[in-house]
Amino acid sequence: MKKATLIIVNGLPGSGKTTLARRLAADLSLPVFSRDGIYETLYDALDCRSNGEPLLLGKTSFVMLYYVTGSLLAAGRPLIVEGFFGRPELRSAEFLKLQAAYGFEPLQIVCRAEGEVLLQRILARAGSSERHGGHHDLEYLASNKERLLQGDLAPLALGGQLIEINTTTPDSFDYTDLLQRACAAL
Template sequence: MSLPHLIIVSGPSGVGKTTLAQRLGKDLHLPVLHRDGMMEKLYDALEMQPETRHPLLNSASFQLTYYMTGILLDAGQSLILEATLSRPERSTPEFLALKAQHDFVPLQIACGGDGDVIMQRFLARIKASDRHPCHRDSRLVTTKPEAILRGYHPTMDIGGDVIPLDMTDPAALDYEALLSRVRAHLNLL
């Protein structure tokens, strides 16, 4: 039996990771795990409010995401995981532990771009009425703007290929070339 593939779509908040991961998941017929989605479900289940959000919500959502990823990998299921992984010193050991327990072939799609453009998209997203309240986006802008403005996050040293992707102008993205490259990685061509 061949190893499952774990496609990790990461990058700064507001860069377009979720949209890209959903599109890839649909075109590749793969499940997509969104760390933000896990956080939203936990927040709702625990009936939190923005002003009383538990400080461990972020950590819990990452742990749930790693756990669900492990379950799918253990079943031999390839998947896409989408998350903001801005601190490789924290995420690398988690993915290496997953790899040791549920061996997989990694592929990182490192989304990034012009930090000022990404910040403008992020600021527009804050005003969206459908944005879940657990994210506290306005807090990120005031406490850690550099996390968005630098435009890129470092990748993890977990083996496998890394595809850097400039998402400054999503309309200019050669999606078909990316899809072809990911299919080749998955041996689907």
């Protein structure tokens, strides 16, 4: 039996990874799970607006992401996971544990955009009523603005196929080619 494919969409905040992951999921008929989606669900379920945010909420959202991912991989099902895996040494180790347990084939897509564009996107969504209240975009910027402007994000060390795309504009990369490559990996 062929190993399941795990498509990992990684990128700095504001790089378009959520939009891309959702589009790929729709076009490939695959489930997609995001670290932010799990974080937001837990934030709301725990009524963090009223009760305050638990110290380990961020870590818990990653644990839940890996749990769901492992459950689908154990059933031999391909899927897409999306997130800012900004500590590549730690996140690589976590994915490698899943790979050892379930033997998936990784396809990693790293979204990159010019630093000024990332900054503009984060500032725009930080002021948007559509942005979930659990995100601390301005606090992130206060500590990480230089990293963001440099576009500093190393891919996860997982082996397998790595595709780096420029998401600065909608036309900065060839989506049809990316979709074909993802189909071939499946």
